[in-house]
Amino acid sequence: MNRRKFLRATALAGGTGTLAAPAVLAQAPLVMKMQTSWSASNIWQEFAQDYADRVEAMSGGRLKVDLLPAGAVVAAFQVLDAVNDGLLDAAHSVPVYWYGKNKAASLFGTGPVFGGSATTMLSWFYEGGGKGYYDELTQDIMGLDVDGYLGFPMFAQPFGWFKQEVNTAADLQGFKYRxxxxxxDLLQSMGMSVAQLPGGEIVPAMERGVIDAFEFNNPSSDKDFGAQDVAKNYYLSSYHQASESFEFLFSKFFMEDLDDDLRAIVKYAVESASTANTAKAMRRYSADLKWLQEEAGVTVHRTSKEILDAQLAAWDKLIPQLEEDPFMKKVLDSQREWVEQVAYYELMNAPDYALAFEHYFPGKLKLG
Structure with a gap:
């Protein structure tokens, strides 16, 4: 009992000189069962733990997070159903993992790149109407009892891992790619044969010849599951998934049952973890990229402008097909309007950081 509570309790005792018994006995913490879509060894499990730690600290121990890795209750791609069905109170994943239920899921992080970064699109979610569209999709169109929030604007995903160099769009033809x-849809239209697999299945599929090239997300996750053991050419920069964030999914019933202050903690801890995750990713991703180059013999490339141009051309063909769905058109119109306004300011205002980097670390970028 702190000093303020002690004085209040004394006052309630009527000034009799004896301390009144506490009105509420200490209670066991409420437990939130939360599963991720990541293996226990993936750095993203650490990111989820960052969230869990902040919830527990801010709640003063009233709320405990039972954080589980993929497969503990359900498979990586099944957490949405598990939260909706009440098997889980919460999940840490990405919307694209339930793309098979509704293609519009991919617009919340892995849709067309109009010129905005992941930070731009995370801002759209909170300030540009994106959260409302997300709720319309999950709750109204799909009829799910979930409440979701996005956090941690991911660095643009690398084009990925190849056994040989790929320098032109023609070089991509025939690859079996994850x-x-x-x-x-995008890369299949560019001539690749595509398999959609959880991260834990990628290297085994590569070893069996089910795929012969792949992307997952970042140097740390890729390193941890052994990407460097099955391919040596790593291509950074791509428009296939350049604006994604994590999804923090909660059961609507679980959220409604929380006291107001705990509900606020569960919600706003997403923003806190987003900042912590960004700082950790900067440190770890860059260090692991250096390790891949210097210790694992990986050649790091920047994806060619020809391939990037081909990706944009492929998006141009895919977008009209997506817009045949009225909801998807509504979301895409909103995103285009947001990016045109916000990214214009971002890009016009940003100095050329590459120019400054080249000035102090000449020859390292090899952008030519």
């Missing part, structure tokens, strides 16, 4: 969501 990706997820609308990126699968």
């Amino acid at each position: 990706t997820v969501g609308l990126a699968a």
Whole structure:
């Protein structure tokens, strides 16, 4: 009992000189069962733990997060159903993992890139109407009892891992490639044969010849599941998934049953973890990229402008097909309007950081 509570309790005792018994006995913490879509060894499980730690600290121990890895209750791609069905109170995943239920899921992080970064699109979610569209999709169109929030604007995903160099769009023809969501539609239209697999299945599929090239997300996750053991050419920069964030999914019933202050903590801890995750990703991703180059013999490339141009051309063909769905058109119109306004300011205002980097670390970028 702190000093303020002690004085209040004394006052309630009527000034008799004896301390009144506490009105409420200490209670066991409420437990929130939360599963991720990541293996226990994936850095993203650490990111989810960052969230869990903040919830527990801010709640003063009243709320405890039972954080579980993929497969503990359900498979990686099944957490949405598990939260909706009440098997889980919460999940840490990405919307693209339930793309098979509704293609519009991919618009919340893995849709067309109009010129905005993941930070741009996370801002759209909170300030540009995106959260309302997300609720319309999950709750109204799909009829799910979930409440979701996005956090941690991911660095643009690398084009991925190849056994040999790929420098032109023609070089991509015939590859059996792993990706997820609308990126699968995009790259299939560019001549690849695409398989949608969880991260834990990628290297075994590569070893069996089910795929012969792949992307997952970042140097740390890729390193941890052994990407460097099955391919040596790593291509950074791509438009296939350049604006994604994590999805923090909650059961609507679980959220409604919480006290107001705990509900606020569960919600706003997403923003806190987003900042923590960004800082950790900067440190770990860059260090692991260096390790891949210097210790694992990986050649790091920047994806060619020809391939990037081909990706944009492929998006141009895919977008009209997506817009045949009225809801998807509504979302895409909103995103285009947001990016045109916000990214214009971002890009016009941003100095050329590459120019400054080249000035102090000449020759390292090899952008030519």
